[in-house]
Amino acid sequence: MADGEESDAEVPRYLNGFRPDTWEQEMEAIPMFMRRCPDEIDAERHPELACLQSMLFDQDKEPAACSIPRAGPSSARARPAELATMYKNEGNAYFEEKDYGRAVLAYSEGLRQSFEDVELRAVLLSNRAAANCRLGNYRSALNDATQARKLKPDHLKAIVRGALCHMELKNYSEAIAWCEEGLRIDSKEKKLLEVRAKADKLKRVEERDARKAKAMAKKEQCQKERLLAAIKERNIKLKVVEPSNEEEEISNALAEINLNGFLSDGATGAKVHLDADGNLNWPVLFLYPEHEQTDFIEAFHENSRFIDHLTVMFAELPPWDLERKYLPSNLELYFEDEERAEMYELNPEHTLLQVLQHQRYFVKAGTPTVLAFVKSSPFSKNYFHGKKVHRL
Incomplete structure (x- = not known):
């Protein structure tokens, strides 16, 4: 063997290192690198994740007890509805801090959970609509408000947020319709009364401007036709580039x-x-x-x-x-x-x-x-x- 060379047996190896053929699966098992949380968490397969969830949801346990994963399959599992609630609260905290981007991410993570609580899902959608609205993502916010209203037709906050989105998008007729829907639930809702009055005023202005524009366009077209007739009557020839119609x-x-x-x-x-x-x-x-x-x-x-x-x-x-x-x-x-x-x-x-x-x-x-x-x-x-x- 030449000087300076080492045999394969002499090359030092990292202990407990990832195997080349399964490194992606092994990394996916680490909570920090998980792309999505498993629906059911087994303490034997995901000991680190089970520990973290036990810290969050086992209120009667001391955090130090998690230093060794427990083998019981059910005690370390957090229900999807509990996770969704956690993400909702996290989103609310970000919203209070005016960190609307992170609030949207938290609400979205909550909505990814599989749970059947319609009320909770409607709240997450409505809250995400509020955060998106603050970010100026009015179409996304409107979509969330619409989905929340479908799940819970009497969700007043979702209706208010949907009406506000329609106002920002200049959909005044739709804004009025959403306000009317909400006022049938609560006839004294101040925000809806304000939005309806403003939308009605802007709608009338928009309709007036549209009538003026239509009348002006008609007048200009008549003037063009009179002008062209006068030119043709005088037998004056116009040089144009291959017009397809008159x-x-x-x-x-x-x-x-x-x-x-x-x-x-x-x-x-x-x-x-x-x-x-x-x-x-x-x-x-x-x-x-x-x-x-x-x-x-x-x-x-x-x-x-x-x-x-x-x-x-x-x-x-x-x-x-x-x-x-x-x-x-x-x-x-x-x-x-x-x-x-x-x-x-x-x-x-x-x-x-x-x-x-x-x-x-x-x-x-x-x-x-x-x-x-x-x-x-x-x-x-x-x-x-x-x-x-x-x-x-």
Whole structure:
């Protein structure tokens, strides 16, 4: 045998150690590592657990007597109902300390015991509902209160807790129903009277708000339908992305403006609308590609001319026009037919409606767009190079 090696016989072993093939079962027999308490505890099979239970339930015995497990099979057994009561009291102590998480665990352990005392089971469920409610677990709490009420229909605390859970979940009709159920048991129960009054008030507010929302939705739908009818009547074409039905077409075509990076503060929420005289007013975007600048008009009346807006917009030269070229009389306006990759020059004397009615003009995202260039500028010549340009 080489130096430094030991035979198997020379390797020290732990006394009373777990056997490799049964270590899990052996560990399960130790009270500290048990995953659940056995329904019946045999002092011969579970001596440590029998000792602990004897300490808890054999009131006439001294704790020291447990140092040696007793062999009697029945004296060391605690009935499941006694265990459940113990866990209930433990949960109540945690609840008083406001340790609601541990209270829930204690009540749950009590409910795992097999016993037939309906009253005790209902109390454990109701108490767990109270602890879960304090933790904000309203659906779990409501489930416990419901189960407690099924076991004992006149369990007033369970009914009160169920009503409170329904209030937190904004189930006002259900909260009122639970309150009515409890008040048939005790017509003077203060908490139920308070909850019923509050639930009734909030329910009426909720119903009023629902009526308002429904009326508003109906009004908005009517306005959308009138608006779409006015657009179709003028033979204006809207560019939408494959709508599946007319309602989606309205929603897509008249959606809030998305200017793809050219968003100005005034653009937010701007939409085409009908004024009191039945005329269309459009949000219109002016693009100046040479300087990557924009102007946005929130309400461009359909019968107003482009030249009128240009005169107002360029009454003072913009700070980015360093060469002072952007004068109303020195500008050309175009729109682009993206499908054909063609440009159409607009007559500034034309109205917005005249342009929108052009057979190749499509309003995209609810916002008419025009491009402005300085006449005969090097930039415009380069921009139009290779493109077909039409004059209106």
